[in-house]
Amino acid sequence: MTASLAAKSDFDERSQGPATGVAVDTITPVAALRRLLRQLRDLILSMSDEQYVRRPGRASPVGAHVRHALDHVAALLRSQASGEIDYDERERGTTVETQRAVALAQIQALDEELSRLRSEVVQLPLRMHARLEADGPRDAFDTTFGRELAFVCSHTIHHNALIAVAAWELGIELPQRFGYAPATIRHLDRPACAPSPSFR
Numbered sequence: 001m002t003a004s005l006a007a008k009s010d011f012d013e014r015s016q017g018p019a020t021g022v023a024v025d026t027i028t029p030v031a032a033l034r035r036l037l038r039q040l041r042d043l044i045l046s047m048s049d050e051q052y053v054r055r056p057g058r059a060s061p062v063g064a065h066v067r068h069a070l071d072h073v074a075a076l077l078r079s080q081a082s083g084e085i086d087y088d089e090r091e092r093g094t095t096v097e098t099q100r101a102v103a104l105a106q107i108q109a110l111d112e113e114l115s116r117l118r119s120e121v122v123q124l125p126l127r128m129h130a131r132l133e134a135d136g137p138r139d140a141f142d143t144t145f146g147r148e149l150a151f152v153c154s155h156t157i158h159h160n161a162l163i164a165v166a167a168w169e170l171g172i173e174l175p176q177r178f179g180y181a182p183a184t185i186r187h188l189d190r191p192a193c194a195p196s197p198s199f200r
Contacts, residue, residue, distance in 0.1 A: 056169035067097035122146030
């Protein structure tokens, strides 16, 4: 990580207004991703080691989803140094997938690294590599750190939703709306909408 990007974070939950210097509430992409990771951490803390690795029916174990989601966050953070991002280049079957304590330590490490990002990182140009078909060529696309940050947030929500289904099958108490997309929450909170459903 370069020195200019690793200095004090501009992504606090509250930031200074541009003209008055008065603190204003803000929701930034990095803060949003950090909140998602903390929600995931809290759910992992509420389950046992055995529940973390148990396969509920035909669904993947919670640990498999956690490892996959964290791999994408790690890939995003690595891209700062290289200017390249490839979500397909990841290890499978690591101890993050099989050991709850390792997963919690990984979440803590990623959260700390996210806390050191500066606001200008969202403008960082990146080259993304992806294989869109198993037997096809690897393609490359121009993107930015900010665009990939938005994707990683969405991807984390998606896997939190899958984790919620697995956790429910295992009898684990779920936080309300865990794994819900922000747009879904906004829709459900409209006065004309019925109350949000619950896994409980």
